[in-house]
Amino acid sequence: MLIEEKQEVAQRYKADLPILVIKPSKGWTTLQLRELWNYRELLYFLVWRDIKVRYKQTVLGAAWAIIQPFFTMVVFSIFFGNLGKIPSDGIPYPIFAYCALLPWQLFAYALTQSSNSLVANQNLITKVYFPRLIVPLSSVLAGLVDFAIAFLILIGMMLFYGIWPTIAILALPLFVLFAIATALAVGLWLSALNVQYRDVAYTIPFLTQFWLFASPIAYSSSLIPQPWRALYGLNPMAGVVEGFRWSLLGTTNPPGVLVLISVVIVIILLAGGLFYFQQMERTYADVV
Amino acid sequence: MKDIVIRVENLSKRYLIGQREPYKTLRDTLAERFTAPFRALASSQLHTTSPNGNIVWALRDVSFEVKHGEVIGVIGRNGAGKSTLLKILSRITEPTAGRAMLHGRVGSLLEVGTGFNPELTGRENIFLNGAILGMRRREIERKFDEIVAFAELEKFIDTPVKRYSSGMYMRLAFSVAAHLEPEILIVDEVLAVGDVQFQKKCMGKMGDVVQQGRTILFVSHNMSAIRTLCENTIWLEEGQVRAQGSSNEIVQHYLEASLSHSQSSDGFVSIQAREDRIGEGILRLKYIRFLDSNLRCTSRLKTGQAASIAIGYSAAEGVRLDNVLVGFTLSSARQEFTGYCQNDISGNGFQGLPPNGEFRCTFPKLPLTPGTYTLNVSCKVGTLLADRLPQAAEFEVVDGDFYDSKLLPPSGYGDVLIDYKWAFDDLHTKDSALPLRNYLEAEGQNQAGNTVDN
Numbered sequence: 001m002l003i004e005e006k007q008e009v010a011q012r013y014k015a016d017l018p019i020l021v022i023k024p025s026k027g028w029t030t031l032q033l034r035e036l037w038n039y040r041e042l043l044y045f046l047v048w049r050d051i052k053v054r055y056k057q058t059v060l061g062a063a064w065a066i067i068q069p070f071f072t073m074v075v076f077s078i079f080f081g082n083l084g085k086i087p088s089d090g091i092p093y094p095i096f097a098y099c100a101l102l103p104w105q106l107f108a109y110a111l112t113q114s115s116n117s118l119v120a121n122q123n124l125i126t127k128v129y130f131p132r133l134i135v136p137l138s139s140v141l142a143g144l145v146d147f148a149i150a151f152l153i154l155i156g157m158m159l160f161y162g163i164w165p166t167i168a169i170l171a172l173p174l175f176v177l178f179a180i181a182t183a184l185a186v187g188l189w190l191s192a193l194n195v196q197y198r199d200v201a202y203t204i205p206f207l208t209q210f211w212l213f214a215s216p217i218a219y220s221s222s223l224i225p226q227p228w229r230a231l232y233g234l235n236p237m238a239g240v241v242e243g244f245r246w247s248l249l250g251t252t253n254p255p256g257v258l259v260l261i262s263v264v265i266v267i268i269l270l271a272g273g274l275f276y277f278q279q280m281e282r283t284y285a286d287v288v
Numbered sequence: 289m290k291d292i293v294i295r296v297e298n299l300s301k302r303y304l305i306g307q308r309e310p311y312k313t314l315r316d317t318l319a320e321r322f323t324a325p326f327r328a329l330a331s332s333q334l335h336t337t338s339p340n341g342n343i344v345w346a347l348r349d350v351s352f353e354v355k356h357g358e359v360i361g362v363i364g365r366n367g368a369g370k371s372t373l374l375k376i377l378s379r380i381t382e383p384t385a386g387r388a389m390l391h392g393r394v395g396s397l398l399e400v401g402t403g404f405n406p407e408l409t410g411r412e413n414i415f416l417n418g419a420i421l422g423m424r425r426r427e428i429e430r431k432f433d434e435i436v437a438f439a440e441l442e443k444f445i446d447t448p449v450k451r452y453s454s455g456m457y458m459r460l461a462f463s464v465a466a467h468l469e470p471e472i473l474i475v476d477e478v479l480a481v482g483d484v485q486f487q488k489k490c491m492g493k494m495g496d497v498v499q500q501g502r503t504i505l506f507v508s509h510n511m512s513a514i515r516t517l518c519e520n521t522i523w524l525e526e527g528q529v530r531a532q533g534s535s536n537e538i539v540q541h542y543l544e545a546s547l548s549h550s551q552s553s554d555g556f557v558s559i560q561a562r563e564d565r566i567g568e569g570i571l572r573l574k575y576i577r578f579l580d581s582n583l584r585c586t587s588r589l590k591t592g593q594a595a596s597i598a599i600g601y602s603a604a605e606g607v608r609l610d611n612v613l614v615g616f617t618l619s620s621a622r623q624e625f626t627g628y629c630q631n632d633i634s635g636n637g638f639q640g641l642p643p644n645g646e647f648r649c650t651f652p653k654l655p656l657t658p659g660t661y662t663l664n665v666s667c668k669v670g671t672l673l674a675d676r677l678p679q680a681a682e683f684e685v686v687d688g689d690f691y692d693s694k695l696l697p698p699s700g701y702g703d704v705l706i707d708y709k710w711a712f713d714d715l716h717t718k719d720s721a722l723p724l725r726n727y728l729e730a731e732g733q734n735q736a737g738n739t740v741d742n
Binding site for chain 2: 017283
């Protein structure tokens, strides 16, 4: 190639190329949504990887997604439903519990995975650049597959008990989104903290267990005396579970102040989590 | 200049030693926090002075420019800041000060096979790894066959990579990386993988990339790779640019600088003043001498003639010098490791040595082709590393007669000469190898038998 020709190619080449400036970031960083969108394919592949690898080299495979909530439901039904005679808002106890265990499993899985995600993917973080937010996001989304599988059992149970959903079922996707947002909100905080303090990894099993009993899964939130019930919404999972029961089983009380409070809490947690995550992002590779 | 693609201005990176500690427990920081309660969580890394003053500048005021289509090498000792520079340019970590401008999409290969998952098949890993390196899905689909063919893994592409041999794994990983097409490619030492043949193929692929007008920043310890691939080279030392310019020149200076601390005069190299050594120091290597067939000191040894390399040492009085291992490796400009000579391998044990003396390694016929060789020396006492010094001395090998034929193999076919003889056998004399004859006769009968059957 002639030199002029080469230069010309170089010029044309450069005209539409992005310019990247690397410098120390100062103060508040804004959320790079556009960049996140540019990396959507990586997000897709990471979710796909987590799903593919999840049940590799297991005998029961995806059946695990059913076994866990199903047997928890059985145990709850025997001890809390039959022996403990815990009121279930006039709905057969098994389906009452299972309907709550669905979002709970989704939440617990997404929370655990996303909290460990940055540490688990440290080989990526120290070797390649991409928006770090993709890592906890992908772990949260991967939980949806298990959720979908376990949902099949719920459909079977609804047929068995002859419960037909009302129009409220249209709100279900919103509550799924809500469960995910809740997991992400907490997961962002914990994953960022986990990079620096490995204590977090030990806290999570304890935290999820504690949270399970603090949420209206084995019991109904109507057990809580009225003036305090709305405050129960400070635990966002209370809002999620109540929303699930209402949209799927059509329990009498539509979600009210309790769910509203939960939504506000999640928005605050999520915004704070995003901010904290972004602030810490620049040091992950040095610290992890 | 218009066609500058990478411009780096006063780039600096500071690490607080404490920050590099892998795990900090919550308790530690809670204690810290209480002493400084109003420091925001997020600004913990922005202290201007560290409490204990443990600051390390991994990079300090580094500036350079790279033109479009240029391949630029980065060399320097371990800890000189090469990796930090690459990490900043690939946006993995942030600089503390200064800035860098990159014109075009940046692809970085700080490692091959980043994000490979052992449970997934080769096919799945190509997609995953490609996406991680920044390729679009359609781009990967388009290049898929090419990637598989380049890795020579057509048959195993649907096998989980955990069943791959390490060579296959590396080939696949590199193959994905080699098909990356950003305008700027940042490469760290990844060519040091795989077998020699595959390395050559990769070098070829890198050469193609250059032809297509891409800009490459290439870090390596392999001086011959730097010389062949890069026009220009930046030499980093202690986080700063020590020199930059044409690769040949810089590599030359770099190698000389390592040697210059050794004081050399005609075959005698004193290494007493060198400080870049490691080891416990119960025994110190003092000098290196190169001796010709008459045991005279010379810096030029002759191929095929007797030669010795002598290494002087001294140790503190009263130290027991048993099970002493002394050795050196040889490197040439073409090859990182040409030879490895150590006394236990040749069956010469050293026990109960005096506190001063000289080790001598003798070559009855020096099996090295003409060229310049560098020596890394090391000495162990028992299992304790006593002294080790990289690039301790350099010597030259000049043309000589190795095979008593006044001939040597053409250059480029290895640095080491193999001793061998050729002969001819017509297989009809009695002295020919009997088993071979029996075998050939049996073959002959078989063939005869076959013809009868037919």
